[in-house]
Amino acid sequence: MTTTPIEGVAEASRPALPAEDRHLILVDGSGYIFRAYHALPPMTRPDGTPVNAVFGFAQMLEKFLSQHVASHIAVVFDSARETFRNAIYPAYKAHRPEPPEELVPQFALIRDATDAFGVCRVELPGFEADDLIASYAREFEAEGGRVTIVSSDKDLMQLIRDRVIMLDPIKQKPIRAPEVMEKFGVAPEKVVEVQALAGDATDNVPGVPGIGIKTAAQLITEYGDLETLLARAGEIKQPKRREVLQTHAEAARISRKLVQLDVNAPLPCPVEDMRARAPEPARLLAFLRENNFRSLLARLGEGDGGAPHRPRPVVDTAEASPEAAPFGPYTTITDRATLDAWIVEARAAGVVALDTETTSLDALAARLVGICLATAPGRAAYIPLGHAPADMLTEMPAQLPQAEAVEALRPLLADPGVLKVLHNAKYDVEVLANPANGGLTVAPLDDTMMISYALEAGLHGHGMDELSQLHLGHKPISFDEVTGTGRARISFAQVPLDRATAYAAEDADVTLRLWHALRPRLRAEKALALYEQVERRMIPVLAAMETAGIKVDGAELARIGQDFAERLVVLEAECHRLVGRPFNVGSPKQLGEILFQEMGLKGGKKGKTGAYSTDASVLEELAAQGVELARTVLDWRQLAKLKSTYVEGLAAALAADGRVHTDFSMAITSTGRLSSTEPNLQNIPIRTEEGVRIRRAFVAEPGHVLMSADYSQIELRLLAHLADVPTLREAFANGEDIHSRTAAEIFHLEPGKVDKEARRRAKTINFGIIYGMSAFGLGARLGIGPGEARGIIDAYFAQYPGIRAEMERLKDEARIHGHVLSPFGRRLWIADIKSKDPVRRGGAERQAINAPFQGGAAEVIKRAMVRVPQALRDAGLSARMLLQVHDELVLEVPEAEVDATAATLKSVMESVAQLRVPLLVEVGHGRSWAEAH
DNA sequence: CAATTCACG
DNA sequence: GACGTACGTGAATTGG
Numbered sequence: 019m020t021t022t023p024i025e026g027v028a029e030a031s032r033p034a035l036p037a038e039d040r041h042l043i044l045v046d047g048s049g050y051i052f053r054a055y056h057a058l059p060p061m062t063r064p065d066g067t068p069v070n071a072v073f074g075f076a077q078m079l080e081k082f083l084s085q086h087v088a089s090h091i092a093v094v095f096d097s098a099r100e101t102f103r104n105a106i107y108p109a110y111k112a113h114r115p116e117p118p119e120e121l122v123p124q125f126a127l128i129r130d131a132t133d134a135f136g137v138c139r140v141e142l143p144g145f146e147a148d149d150l151i152a153s154y155a156r157e158f159e160a161e162g163g164r165v166t167i168v169s170s171d172k173d174l175m176q177l178i179r180d181r182v183i184m185l186d187p188i189k190q191k192p193i194r195a196p197e198v199m200e201k202f203g204v205a206p207e208k209v210v211e212v213q214a215l216a217g218d219a220t221d222n223v224p225g226v227p228g229i230g231i232k233t234a235a236q237l238i239t240e241y242g243d244l245e246t247l248l249a250r251a252g253e254i255k256q257p258k259r260r261e262v263l264q265t266h267a268e269a270a271r272i273s274r275k276l277v278q279l280d281v282n283a284p285l286p287c288p289v290e291d292m293r294a295r296a297p298e299p300a301r302l303l304a305f306l307r308e309n310n311f312r313s314l315l316a317r318l319g320e321g322d323g324g325a326p327h328r329p330r331p332v333v334d335t336a337e338a339s340p341e342a343a344p345f346g347p348y349t350t351i352t353d354r355a356t357l358d359a360w361i362v363e364a365r366a367a368g369v370v371a372l373d374t375e376t377t378s379l380d381a382l383a384a385r386l387v388g389i390c391l392a393t394a395p396g397r398a399a400y401i402p403l404g405h406a407p408a409d410m411l412t413e414m415p416a417q418l419p420q421a422e423a424v425e426a427l428r429p430l431l432a433d434p435g436v437l438k439v440l441h442n443a444k445y446d447v448e449v450l451a452n453p454a455n456g457g458l459t460v461a462p463l464d465d466t467m468m469i470s471y472a473l474e475a476g477l478h479g480h481g482m483d484e485l486s487q488l489h490l491g492h493k494p495i496s497f498d499e500v501t502g503t504g505r506a507r508i509s510f511a512q513v514p515l516d517r518a519t520a521y522a523a524e525d526a527d528v529t530l531r532l533w534h535a536l537r538p539r540l541r542a543e544k545a546l547a548l549y550e551q552v553e554r555r556m557i558p559v560l561a562a563m564e565t566a567g568i569k570v571d572g573a574e575l576a577r578i579g580q581d582f583a584e585r586l587v588v589l590e591a592e593c594h595r596l597v598g599r600p601f602n603v604g605s606p607k608q609l610g611e612i613l614f615q616e617m618g619l620k621g622g623k624k625g626k627t628g629a630y631s632t633d634a635s636v637l638e639e640l641a642a643q644g645v646e647l648a649r650t651v652l653d654w655r656q657l658a659k660l661k662s663t664y665v666e667g668l669a670a671a672l673a674a675d676g677r678v679h680t681d682f683s684m685a686i687t688s689t690g691r692l693s694s695t696e697p698n699l700q701n702i703p704i705r706t707e708e709g710v711r712i713r714r715a716f717v718a719e720p721g722h723v724l725m726s727a728d729y730s731q732i733e734l735r736l737l738a739h740l741a742d743v744p745t746l747r748e749a750f751a752n753g754e755d756i757h758s759r760t761a762a763e764i765f766h767l768e769p770g771k772v773d774k775e776a777r778r779r780a781k782t783i784n785f786g787i788i789y790g791m792s793a794f795g796l797g798a799r800l801g802i803g804p805g806e807a808r809g810i811i812d813a814y815f816a817q818y819p820g821i822r823a824e825m826e827r828l829k830d831e832a833r834i835h836g837h838v839l840s841p842f843g844r845r846l847w848i849a850d851i852k853s854k855d856p857v858r859r860g861g862a863e864r865q866a867i868n869a870p871f872q873g874g875a876a877e878v879i880k881r882a883m884v885r886v887p888q889a890l891r892d893a894g895l896s897a898r899m900l901l902q903v904h905d906e907l908v909l910e911v912p913e914a915e916v917d918a919t920a921a922t923l924k925s926v927m928e929s930v931a932q933l934r935v936p937l938l939v940e941v942g943h944g945r946s947w948a949e950a951h
Numbered sequence: 952c953a954a955t956t957c958a959c960g
Numbered sequence: 961g962a963c964g965t966a967c968g969t970g971a972a973t974t975g976g
Contacts, residue, residue: 602974604972604973604974605973605974605975606954606955606956606973606974607955607974607975608974626954627953627954627955629954629955631955631956632955632956633955633956633957634956634957655956655957656957658972658973659956659957659958659971659972660958662971662972662973663957663958663970663971663972664958667971667972683969686969687968687969688968689967689968691960691968691969692969693968693969693970694969694970695969695970695971696970696971697970697971698958698959698969698970698971700958700959700960700969700970701957701958701959701960701969701970701971702958702959703958703959704958704959705958705959709958709959733960785966785967786966787966788966788967789966789967789968790966790967791965791966791967792964792965792966793965794964794965795965795966796966798965798966799966855963856962856963856964857963857964857965860963860964860965861964861965864965864966864967865967865968867966867967868966868967868968869967869968871967872960872967872968875960876968903959903960904959904960904968904969905960906960
């Protein structure tokens, strides 16, 4: 980009753009209209006017404008049925039906919509939209600009050239010469020759009978064009083909005239009237209100104020050929004037990729070292802010004072009209929000990591390097390359500015390119609502939770550790005494050899490595047989695990504020769940008395309590909902014990006669179902043979045929599509479902069965999480959400607000989804997390 | 660095 | 008839 439009300068007086920055987008309006009309159910305004096509058109136009930037844009419409083509060939498009009655009154409103969005509208009686598009495209191209035609009409493919491309509005896929070659078998310049021969039934273009695209392409490739072919038709060897060409030569010539677009149509409005401009807000809002388009009103600024955004279409130097822009060289910004120029440029672009460089991967500990901006593919700059000399011999690198740069950037990062694009935005949001780093707010934002995750969870990872290689075919410079590894690793602050710029600016550049590649797919692949309403809104919610952290009583932890250490010494000595010599109790290898070789116990090998398995199920079995060593090792292992992972791990993770701050990973799991690391606060013990002691060390601040709200049986409720099982629905509706109900039904017991064992078996099978278990697996869990387990499973499916059908349906869905859908429409990709290896395939089938339940539950709690903070604020409550553990939320609540907070939580959490069964949330509270349950 | 084990939902 | 054998995570430890 060589010229930067200047903020505040009136449109008409803007300086002319250099030719290479001129980019015209021509939208085929008729295509949009018919698609909108047929895609949407009937809608009417309060006055009865049908508006479904108007709404669809406005929605598509808004979406398109928010995703694409160009210097010029126009929507082109057809304005008459009769054109010059009917004079040549009266049957042309003659059998096209009249537009539906409900659509006719909508044409005028659609024109209004175009005007309201501030987009130039082009139409001319007697000319089809295609001819106007052709004429404008040629004109603009001749002046040196680039053109993108938004249409899926194959008749327009003849226009494609180096600087003229098409964009499929549904798939958001660029169509260039290779795609034309694929469709017509010839280059764009020869498309009309092929169409002349092959004809087109939908438009009544006759062509030559018996010749289709394949044959036509072959003939044109050989003879060059239609006239040459007709002149030399006598040379054709196949008698039938020769004859048909000679007989229908005139039909072919007429066909060519029909398909050839007119590039000399009059241009009803000057190209400069097509300059992209922001809509007049008053006019746009008036239009949307008049037609009662509430969802668009909400999105465009009258709604929740969440992240409504519409970048101003201006200039994108590389849109027509994004892969052409090189990755660097990039700019290093070390003076105020350059920084200001980039900020103006980012404002003008309306979309800017952003990346921070810091001293640490731990967002809350990280200090800012630099910030990068990318305003267009290939155009990015690095602002060093916290670099230090690498050693005493190096000079301090020249850089802007951090405070000054931060203040210059603050308005841009908060500008509601500039979309900030980040990769893993939660990290940067936390770093920038840290008062030590300037306390910056970033909004509105998009996150390419979460866009990728919303589209392709389970298919691959979502790190920037991996996505760059996958979607851009480019391997970015790695962090390790820049900082070194191991002991030689240096802080990013010590990296010389040229190397830092090459690395950091590239990341911002890659982020922006990924956004261009992925963002349009959200809508096309029906993941937009998931992303905008759930995943994106989770970013600030989780950032706040991580920043809050949870208080842990370090002194109590130390006491537990002391106790465990003493008991471990005793247990270890006991193990050694039982064996008769010292050994490493923590070594499964040594233990296996002692148990199965020295002591000669039966237990066999397991696993590929040939090692003996000594896991808890094996040791429990031995302990039940009276092997004292097995019991002692089990006790030792439990304490050793708790001591090292939790007592010591948590103590090491305690921050200066006396709290532990986890890092929630948003894009790791294949099902849509979160995960938690450094430390993992989603697997804090609870199942044993020793574990509960650990959980007691998680406490509230004085004057507060910890509150836990968890979804009861959420996955089984989803099962009852998805498989639509009448009796299970009834049981949930009545608040019955679901496992007892299942036991009564599959074992044919009177409701009052369900004993503990029957209930236990029913509970095991209920969970097993959700995991796609086998008879073998159930038998192992229940301690019965596979035969007996088979019988129970058969009884289960006999009682609930809908569940068996649902399991089969899920496997089929995975096999056919490679993914299954969660109850809320998330695509969950299942790798290996087509594997030849029956073991892998079996595993994939179980994933396909489990994923919708686990994923559905994850979706339910995420929906609650994005609503809870606002609901608390609305209720005047000051509780903070601290943790999420898959079906549980943990909050820190002022003692005086306990009852009101519990009520608000329960109400929000139970109402986020309307299933065929009610959702039930159980809320508890206490001084510690243990007591909150 | 892979394998094993075990903490949670 | 054999194949293995319940879904999803993260951390610590051993031992090559």
